[in-house]
Amino acid sequence: GENVEQHPSTLSVQEGDSAVIKCTYSDSASNYFPWYKQELGKRPQLIIDIRSNVGEKKDQRIAVTLNKTAKHFSLHITETQPEDSAVYFCAASIKSGGSYIPTFGRGTSLIVHP
Amino acid sequence: DTAVSQTPKYLVTQMGNDKSIKCEQNLGHDTMYWYKQDSKKFLKIMFSYNNKELIINETVPNRFSPKSPDKAHLNLHINSLELGDSAVYFCASKLGTNTDTQYFGPGTRLTVL
Numbered sequence: 001g002e003n004v005e006q007h008p009s010t011l012s013v014q015e016g017d018s019a020v021i022k023c024t025y026s027d028s029a030s031n032y033f034p035w036y037k038q039e040l041g042k043r044p045q046l047i048i049d050i051r052s053n054v055g056e057k058k059d060q061r062i063a064v065t066l067n068k069t070a071k072h073f074s075l076h077i078t079e080t081q082p083e084d085s086a087v088y089f090c091a092a093s094i095k096s097g098g099s100y101i102p103t104f105g106r107g108t109s110l111i112v113h114p
Numbered sequence: 115d116t117a118v119s120q121t122p123k124y125l126v127t128q129m130g131n132d133k134s135i136k137c138e139q140n141l142g143h144d145t146m147y148w149y150k151q152d153s154k155k156f157l158k159i160m161f162s163y164n165n166k167e168l169i170i171n172e173t174v175p176n177r178f179s180p181k182s183p184d185k186a187h188l189n190l191h192i193n194s195l196e197l198g199d200s201a202v203y204f205c206a207s208k209l210g211t212n213t214d215t216q217y218f219g220p221g222t223r224l225t226v227l
Binding site for chain 1: 214216
């Protein structure tokens with residue numbers, strides 16, 4: 001089955017700095033890669049996603065890059081703010097029937113110091 | 115913000131009991147999911163279900179079973195609860211096959227004593 005590795009497990013930055021979280025996956029059949037943000041005690045929420053036919057996608061301060069050949073993808077957050085503090089999960093998803101079945105990384109706890 | 119709702123929010127029970135967690139979505143979505151998040155925050159899919167197919171993560175014990183009375187509901191039944199079942203369980207849903215954005219419920223924290 002799919003295996004997703006996510007690094008680092010904890011990331012501490014100063015407000016205004018950039019943050020980068022990296023994930024690798026093992027199954028070349030994975031073709032959808034969502035990123036979720038989970039604040040303490042809350043539900044995971046999708047913040048950005050990318051499909052395998054795209055190399056990069058941006059949404060304001062957030063960007064995701066995908067290297068299919070190397071089987072890795074990254075989340076980039078620029079101009080970090082204290083409210084960006086949360087646990088971020090990457091996932092690699094394989095299509096099965098009408099659904100994408102995700103395998104998640106173990107999460108990165110991002111701490112943004114004011 | 116109640117597009118995907120779950121009840122109860124907290125569930126404390128004894129080992130060996132049978133319990134259910136309910137999930138409802140009012141988004142008109144046709145695919146629903148159950149996830150388990152353990153104490154180390156590891157998030158794992160348990161089931162994916164629409165009215166045509168049930169996809170089961172093969173690592174999920176058969177003590178767990180999803181039951182869908184209608185398209186808006188996917189309940190999770192757990193038989194013979196074990197200590198290791200303690201976790202937060204999230205329901206999620208998505209619309210159709212042309213989008214993959216999943217909306218998560220608020221979670222149910224299950225504690226097995």
